[in-house]
Amino acid sequence: xxxxxxxxxxxxxxxxxxxxxxxxxxxxxxxxxxxxxxxxxxxxxxxxxxxxxxxxxxxxxxxxxxxxxxxxxxxxxxxxxxxxxxxxxxxxxxxxxxxxxxxxxxxxxxxxxxxxxxxxxxxxxxxxxxxxxxxxxxxxxxxxxxxxxxxxxxxxxxxxxxxxxxxxxxxxxxxxxxxxxxxxxxxxxxxxxxxxxxxxxxxxxxxxxxxxxxxxxxxxxxxxxxxxxxxxxxxxxxxxxxxxxxxxxxxxxxxxxxxxxxxxxxxxxxxxxxxxxxxxxxxxxxxxxxxxxxxxxxxxxxxxxxxxxxxxxxxxxxxxxxxxxxxxxxxxxxxxxxxxxxxxxxxxxxxxxxxxxxxxxxxxxxxxxxxxxxxxxxxxxxxxxxxxxxxxxxxxxxxxxxxxxxxxxxx
Amino acid sequence: xxxxxxxxxxxxxxxxxxxxxxxxxxxxxxxxxxxxxxxxxxxxxxxxxxxxxxxxxxxxxxxxxxxxxxxxxxxxxxxxxxxxxxxxxxxxxxxxxxxxxxxxxxxxxxxxxxxxxxxxxxxxxxxxxxxxxxxxxxxxxxxxxxxxxxxxxxxxxxxxxxxxxxxxxxxxxxxxxxxxxxxxxxxxxxxxxxxxxxxxxxxxxxxxxxxxxxxxxxxxxxxxxxxxxxxxxxxxxxxxxxxxxxxxxxxxxxxxxxxxxxxxxxxxxxxxxxxxxxxxxxxxxxxxxxxxxxxxxxxxxxxxxxxxxxxxxxxxxxxxxxxxxxxxxxxxxxxxxxxxxxxxxxxxxxxxxxxxxxxxxxxxxxxxxxxxxxxxxxxxxxxxxxxxxxxxxxxxxxxxxxxxxxxxxxxxxxxxxxxxxxxxxxxxxxxxxxxxxx
Numbered sequence: 001x002x003x004x005x006x007x008x009x010x011x012x013x014x015x016x017x018x019x020x021x022x023x024x025x026x027x028x029x030x031x032x033x034x035x036x037x038x039x040x041x042x043x044x045x046x047x048x049x050x051x052x053x054x055x056x057x058x059x060x061x062x063x064x065x066x067x068x069x070x071x072x073x074x075x076x077x078x079x080x081x082x083x084x085x086x087x088x089x090x091x092x093x094x095x096x097x098x099x100x101x102x103x104x105x106x107x108x109x110x111x112x113x114x115x116x117x118x119x120x121x122x123x124x125x126x127x128x129x130x131x132x133x134x135x136x137x138x139x140x141x142x143x144x145x146x147x148x149x150x151x152x153x154x155x156x157x158x159x160x161x162x163x164x165x166x167x168x169x170x171x172x173x174x175x176x177x178x179x180x181x182x183x184x185x186x187x188x189x190x191x192x193x194x195x196x197x198x199x200x201x202x203x204x205x206x207x208x209x210x211x212x213x214x215x216x217x218x219x220x221x222x223x224x225x226x227x228x229x230x231x232x233x234x235x236x237x238x239x240x241x242x243x244x245x246x247x248x249x250x251x252x253x254x255x256x257x258x259x260x261x262x263x264x265x266x267x268x269x270x271x272x273x274x275x276x277x278x279x280x281x282x283x284x285x286x287x288x289x290x291x292x293x294x295x296x297x298x299x300x301x302x303x304x305x306x307x308x309x310x311x312x313x314x315x316x317x318x319x320x321x322x323x324x325x326x327x328x329x330x331x332x333x334x335x336x337x338x339x340x341x342x343x344x345x346x347x348x349x350x351x352x353x354x355x356x357x358x359x360x361x362x363x364x365x366x367x368x369x370x371x372x373x374x375x376x377x378x379x380x381x382x383x384x385x386x387x388x389x390x391x392x393x394x395x396x397x398x399x400x401x402x403x404x405x406x407x408x409x410x411x
Numbered sequence: 412x413x414x415x416x417x418x419x420x421x422x423x424x425x426x427x428x429x430x431x432x433x434x435x436x437x438x439x440x441x442x443x444x445x446x447x448x449x450x451x452x453x454x455x456x457x458x459x460x461x462x463x464x465x466x467x468x469x470x471x472x473x474x475x476x477x478x479x480x481x482x483x484x485x486x487x488x489x490x491x492x493x494x495x496x497x498x499x500x501x502x503x504x505x506x507x508x509x510x511x512x513x514x515x516x517x518x519x520x521x522x523x524x525x526x527x528x529x530x531x532x533x534x535x536x537x538x539x540x541x542x543x544x545x546x547x548x549x550x551x552x553x554x555x556x557x558x559x560x561x562x563x564x565x566x567x568x569x570x571x572x573x574x575x576x577x578x579x580x581x582x583x584x585x586x587x588x589x590x591x592x593x594x595x596x597x598x599x600x601x602x603x604x605x606x607x608x609x610x611x612x613x614x615x616x617x618x619x620x621x622x623x624x625x626x627x628x629x630x631x632x633x634x635x636x637x638x639x640x641x642x643x644x645x646x647x648x649x650x651x652x653x654x655x656x657x658x659x660x661x662x663x664x665x666x667x668x669x670x671x672x673x674x675x676x677x678x679x680x681x682x683x684x685x686x687x688x689x690x691x692x693x694x695x696x697x698x699x700x701x702x703x704x705x706x707x708x709x710x711x712x713x714x715x716x717x718x719x720x721x722x723x724x725x726x727x728x729x730x731x732x733x734x735x736x737x738x739x740x741x742x743x744x745x746x747x748x749x750x751x752x753x754x755x756x757x758x759x760x761x762x763x764x765x766x767x768x769x770x771x772x773x774x775x776x777x778x779x780x781x782x783x784x785x786x787x788x789x790x791x792x793x794x795x796x797x798x799x800x801x802x803x804x805x806x807x808x809x810x811x812x813x814x815x816x817x818x819x820x821x822x823x824x825x826x827x828x829x830x831x832x833x834x835x836x837x838x839x840x841x842x843x844x845x846x847x848x849x
Contacts, residue, residue, distance in 0.1 A: 109743055109746075112745070113743050113744070113745040113746075116745050117655075117745070119651065120651045120652075120654050120659060121655050121659075121660075123647070123648045123655070124651065124652040124655040124656060124660070124669050125669065126648055126652065127669055127715060127716070128668060128669055128672045130687075130712050130715070131672045131675060131676060133687055133691055134679065134683060134686075137686065137687055137690035137691055138683070138686060138687075138690075200440040201440075203437045203439070204440040204441050204444060206437055207434065207436075207437020207441060208437075211433075211434050212437075220441055223445065224444055226448065227444065227447075229769070229831060229835060230451075230773075230828075230831075231772070231774070231775070231802055231831070232773070232775065232776075233802040233803075233805050233806050233809075234455070234773070234805070234824050237805060237820060237821070237824060238451055238454065238455070241458070241809060242454045272444070272447050303426050303427065303430040304430055304433075305429055305432075305433035305434070306426070306429075306430075309433070326678070332680070333680025333682065333683070334680070335680070335681065335775075336775050336802075339779075340806065340809060340810070360680070360682050360776070363682055363686070363780075364776070364780075367686075367689065367779075368780075368784055381686075382686060385682070388680060388682070388683065389679065389680075389683050392678065396675070
C-alpha cells in the first residue's frame with residue numbers, strides 16, 4: 001500500500017507538472033497575446049503559479065479546517081491519488097479562469113515579482129524557525145525534567161547514575177542526576193583532543209603559510225583537508241578497534257593499567273579530526289596579516305621564525321583564537337567517536353587512561369532503543385542536550401566575539 | 412673586540428638554530444598528520460579485505476530420491492523443506508569426509524558451513540526447479556551437482572590463518588575451532604575443494620544475524636532515501652534563503668536575526684539536531700520511527716547552513732556589471748536574478764550542495780536519536796519504512812563482538828569512502844570547469 005501511494009503521488013506530481021506546462025503553452029498562444037497583458041513572459045509564469053498555489057491550498061485545506069466540515073469529509077474519504085488529481089484539476093481550472101478573465105492591464109510582472117520575494121523571504125525564515133524549534137523542544141523537556149530534579153542537584157551534583165528501571169514504579173527507579181562527572185569527562189576528552197589538535201594544526205598552518213614552497217603547500221594542504229572530510233563514525237571505528245587496543249597493549253608493556261575504552265584513544269583521534277579545522281582557520285588568519293608587518297620585522301634583522309613568533313602570530317591571534325574555540329566547541333559536541341571509543345560509567349576522574357563518559361555518550365545511551373517518554377531518565381537526556389547546546393553556544397559566541405572585536409584590525 | 416664579535420656570532424648561531432627548530436616543528440606536525448592518514452587507511456583497508464572474499468567448499472551434491480521422494484528422472488518436488496536440504500548437505504559432506512551417523516560428528520560437520528547453507532540450498536533448488544519447467548534443462552531427481560557452499564566465518568578464518576602459517580608469517584591461532592572440524596577442513600583443503608570467491612552478496616544483501624550473509628544493500632537504500640529527501644528539501648530552501656539574503660533582503664534587524672540563526676545552526680552539535688527530530692518529528696508530529704523520511708528531514712536541516720553559505724558566496728562572486736546591465740535593459744530585479752545572476756552562480760551553488768550532501772551521507776549521531784539503529788533485514792521500498800543508513804550500519808557492525816562483523820564494518824567504510832570521494836571529485840570538477848569559463 002505504501003509503495004502504491006508513493007507511486008501514485010509521484011504520478012500525480014508529474015501530471016501536475018505536465019498540466020502546468022500545457023497551461024504555459026496556452027498562455028503563449030495568440031489567444032492570450034491579443035489580450036494585451038502587461039509584461040507577457042511573466043503572465044505565463046503567473047498562470048503556473050496560480051495553478052500550483054491553489055492546488056497546494058486545496059491539498060492543505062483538510063488540515064486547516066475543523067475536522068467535521070464538509071470539504072474535509074469529501075477530501076478525506078478518497079485515496080491520495082484521487083485527492084491530488086482533483087486538487088490539481090481545480091487548481092488548473094483556477095488558472096484557466098485567470099487566463100480568460102483577467103483584466104487587460106493586470107500587472108503580472110509586478111505580481112510575480114512580489115510573490116517570488118515573499119516566497120524567498122518565507123523560506124529564509126526556516127533557519128530561524130529551526131533555531132526556535134531546537135530551543136523550544138530542549139527547553140520544554142528540560143523544564144519537565146526540572147520538575148522532578150532540582151536545578152542545583154543537576155548542575156552541581158557529583159553523582160550520575162540514571163537507573164535503567166524497566167517500569168517506572170520499580171524500586172530505585174529514581175537515579176542520581178548530577179551532571180558534574182559527565183561534564184568533567186567531556187572536558188577531559190576535549191582537553192586531550194585540543195592538546196593534540198592545536199599544536200599540530202597551528203605548526204602545520206605556520207609552516208605551510210610561512211616556510212613551505214608553494215608546491216609543497218599545494219600538495220599537502222588538500223591532503224590535510226581529507227582529514228576533515230572523513231565521517232566521524234569512521235574515526236570512531238579507528239579509535240575503538242585500532243587505537244584503543246594498541247594503547248592498552250602499550251600500557252601493558254610498560255606496566256600501566258589502561259582501560260579498554262580509554263579517554264586517551266578517543267581524545268587523540270578526536271584531536272586528529274580537528275587538525276584541519278584548526279589549521280585551515282589559522283591559515284586564513286595568517287594570510288590576512290599584511291605583508292608589511294613581515295617585511296618590517298625582517299628588515300629589522302629578525303629571523304623568519306622570530307618574525308612569525310613575535311610579529312605575525314600576535315597579529316593573527318584573534319583569528320587563531322577563534323579557530324581554537326570553534327575546534328573546542330566541535331570537540332564538546334562530537335558524538336560518534338566517544339560513543340564508540342569512550343566509556344559509559346560516569347566517574348570523577350582526571351586519569352586519561354580511565355574510561356570517562358561524556359555528555360553526548362549519555363544522551364545516546366539514554367535515548368537509543370525503546371524508552372518511556374515520561375521517566376526522568378529519558379528527560380535527563382534532554383536536560384543534557386540543553387546543557388550541551390548552551391555550552392557550545394557560549395563557546396561559539398566568544399569565538400565570534402574574538403573575530404568581531406579584534407579581527408578587523410587589518411582590513 | 413674579538414670577544415664581542417664572538418658573542419654576536421654565538422648569538423646569531425643560536426637564533427639560526429631556533430629558526431631551523433621552528434621549521435622542523437612544522438615539518439613534524441605535517442609528517443604526523445600524513446603518517447596518521449597512512450596508518451588510518453592501511454588499517455581500515457587491511458581489515459576490510461577479508462569481508463570482500465569468502466571461502467567456499469565445492470561439494471558434489473546428489474539429489475537422491477531417498478531424501479526428496481519420487482524416482483530418478485522425475486522433476487524436483489514442489490516443496491523442499493529446509494530439513495531435506497540439510498540432509499542433502501549431510502550426504503554431500505559424508506561423501507568427502509566419510510560416512511557417519513553419530514550426532515556430534517554430524518553437528519560438527521554442519522558447523523563447517525554457514526548456518527544459512529541449508530536455507531540457501533533450498534532456495535537454489537526451487538529456483539532450478541522453476542527453470543526446469545521453463546526450459547527443460549534444469550535438474551531432475553538423481554542428478555549430481557557440483558556446488559560451492561560458503562564456509563562459516565570460523566572455518567573461513569581458520570583457512571585464512573592456515574594460509575598465513577604456511578607462509579610462516581603468523582602463528583596458528585585458530586585454536587578456538589574444535590579439533591574434528593580442523594581435521595575435516597584440512598581434508599577438504601587437501602582435495603582442493605576449498606576456494607576463495609569474491610563476495611558479491613555483500614553488495615546486494617541487507618543486514619543479517621550471521622556475518623557471512625550480511626550485506627550493505629539495505630543500508631545503501633536507506634541512505635539513498637534519506638539523502639534524496641534531504642536534497643529535495645534543503646536545496647531549494649537553502650538556495651531561496653541565499654537569494655533572499657544576498658539579493659533582496661533589506662539591511663534591518665530581521666535580516667540580522669536570520670543571518671545569526673544560520674551561523675548558529677552551522678555550529679550546533681549534530682546530536683542536538685537529533686534531539687530536535689526526536690521531540691518534534693517523532694513525539695509531536697508522530698512521523699514513523701526509524702524511517703528514512705525523518706532522517707532526511709533532520710539531515711536537510713543540518714545541511715541547510717552549508718548550502719546557504721556556499722550559495723551566498725557563489726552569488727556574491729557574480730560580477731556587479733551583469734546586474735547593472737540587466738537592470739539597464741529594463742528587466743525587473745527578480746528577472747535579473749533568475750535569468751542572469753543565478754545561472755552564473757549555479758556551479759558554485761551545486762558544488763556547495765554536493766559537499767553538504769557528502770557531509771550528510773557520513774552523519775550518524777542524529778540518525779541514532781530518531782531510531783534508525785533498528786535491525787533491518789530488508790531494503791526499504793519507501794522512505795516511510797524502517798531503515799538504517801550506511802554510517803549507522805558501520806556503527807552497528809563495529810560494535811558487534813564477532814570479528815567477522817567488524818571486518819564487514821571496515822568494508823562498509825570503504826564503500827562509504829568511495830562514495831564520498833566520488834561526490835567530492837564531482838564538486839572539484841564542477842568548480843574547475845566553472846573557473847575556466849570565468
